[in-house]
Amino acid sequence: MRKFIQSIMLLALSAQLFAQSSDWVYATMTHESALSLQSSHPSGIVILATEGNVSAVQIQHQLAPSLKSGNLHGPGYIYRTDAQDAVQALTKNAPKKFNILDFTITEDMFVNEVLGMVSQENLGNTILELENYGSRFHTTSSGRQAALDLKEKWQEMAQAANREDITVELFQHQLTQQRSVILTIPGTEVPNEIVVIGGHLDSGDWSLQTNAPGADDNASGIATMTETLRILLAKNFHPKRTVQIMAYAAEEIGLVGSNEIATQYNNQNKNVVAMAQFDMTNYNGSSVDVGLINDAQFTSSELNLFWVELMEHYNSTGEHRITYGTTACGYGCSDHVSWTENGYLASFPFESSFGEHNPFVHSEEDTFAAMNNDASHSVKFVKLALEFVIEIAKVSTMSTQELNKTDIQIVVQNRDLIYQFNSSNKSLNSMAIYDSSARNVLSKNQLNASGRISLQGIPSGYYIAVFKDNQGKSHSKKFLLK
Structure with a gap:
């Protein structure tokens, strides 16, 4: 490995004959993107090494927009400090640190109390606050100030709620003077297990540094998390x-x-037991409200399955209805990739199907006005964030096991799904099984209260069974088919 790294360093050194400015960076990206860029801009990229579908490269960063075929979202690559860091990232193989089957839905009472508390006005106000910095690009003074101000805002919210247990800290980085902001609500029973929701604070890119309002990308995500925090504190x-x-x-x-x-x-x-990324939440450009990003190498398909379970349970009907589908970026398009790469279960519920998202991102027109001064789409994502946090972190102030007994029981035996529906005043209408790409692999209608359903022909993996009763309510259960 050392000889391999040394040869890579020599290759990178030779590349410096035509790459002596700060316009060049080391990075990793999909091999397909690297080849495409090499074809269109042969003097703008050096491919250092490739492992599977990922390449370590040295690239002129101003060429990044061409990686994304006009769908400007995220940088299109992961920054690396030097050639060795880029190459070593190719063989980084951190094991997953949690089992998705351990995530359950038990907090109905608490979740149903908070879903109606979301304020569209608060969301709009936060989006405008962040837009008004003019730019939050990481090198700008306004971008650095935005981080300081957000820390103060979250801190004041916690103090107003008399929550001395909550801390808000600035994370000091090696590669940028802009700070990340981290708020921590400590766990009461298993504090060493962490649930993360995140989104980026900066805006713009190398070609859009000084006039980068970033209302949707990503003031909307920060607003979503700020409103989620407000409700949790309340x-x-x-x-x-x-x-x-x-x-x-x-x-x-x-x-x-x-x-x-x-x-x-x-x-x-x-x-970190699970991570969710909120990056662009306020542009409704698709027939579905949420596009679950399902790039296999960048997201957790198992965690996506839990998102399906959450939305089927809480958002299938009524005033909190949220429609969803799966979609793909095709590259490392946002911060969830950082967590996936380090072995954590990470997910990215997006504002639309990819390619149908906000057409004004990474432009001077990414403003709240361009979204009709309407934050109603972000309301749905606050509800999702609340469901995700509450159901994975759980509530320590009530005995959920007694308050939320399930009506449906299942067991998988000899590639049969055996189910039992326990309700005296409802009957079952249908059952559908979805795989981790949210694809319906099996459906049944006119079910008895109990029965056995063959799973022959269905590949091994994680699935979710969604039963619907005659009152329209969904009852979902995850299972592992071996």
Whole structure:
């Protein structure tokens, strides 16, 4: 390995004959993107090494927009400090640190109390506050000030709620002077297990530094998390697991902030049980409200399955209805990638199907006015964030096991799904099984209260069975088919 690294260093040194400016960076990206860029800009990239579908490269950062075929979201690559860091990232193989089957839905009473508390006005006000910085690009004074101000805002919210147990800290980075902001609600029973929701605070890119309002990308994500925090504080939420809310620095230049944080957490053996990314939440451009990003190498398909379970349970009907589908970036498009790379279960519920998202991102027109001064789409994502945090971290102030007994029981035996529906005043209408890409692999109608369903022909993996009763309510259960 040492000889391999040395040969790579020599290759990188030869590349410096035509790459002596700060316009060049080391990075990793999909091999397909590297080949495409090599074809279109042969003097703008050096491919150092490739492992699977990922390449270590040296690249002129101003060429990044061409990686994304016009769908400008995120940098398109992960920044690396030097050639050795880029090459070693190819063989980084951190094991997953949690089992998705351990995530259950038990907090109906608490979740149903908070879903109606979301304020569209608060969301709009926060988006405008962040837009009014003019630019939050990581090198600008306004970008650095935005981080300081957000820390103060979250701190004041916690203090107003008399929550001395909550801390808000600035994470000092090696590669940028902009800071990330991390708020921590300590767990009461298993504080060493951490649930993270995050989104980037910066805006713009290398070609858009001084006039980068970033209302949707990503003031909307920061607003979503700020409103989630407000509601959790209003309900005096004390989780069993620790909850951290993170606003990342310098995402737009290669996931710099989140990568340093996730790498440090991994090196320190911190047990992040699940992570959700909120990056663009306020543009409704698709027939579905939420596009679950399902790039296989960048997201957790198992955690996506839990998102399906959450939305089927809480958002299938009524005033909190949220529709969803799966979609793909096709590259490392946001901070969830940093956590996946470090072995954590990470997910990215997006504002639309990819490619149908806000057309004004990474432009001077990414403003709240361009979204009709309407934050109603972000309301849905606050509800999702609340469900995610509450159901994974759990509530320590009530006995949920007694308050939320399930009507449906299942067991998988000899590739049969055996079910039992326990309700005296409802009957079952249908059952559907979804795989981790949210694809329906089996459906049944006119079910008895109990029965056995063959799973022959269905590949091994994680699945979710969604039963619907005659009153329209969903009853979902995850299972592992071996």
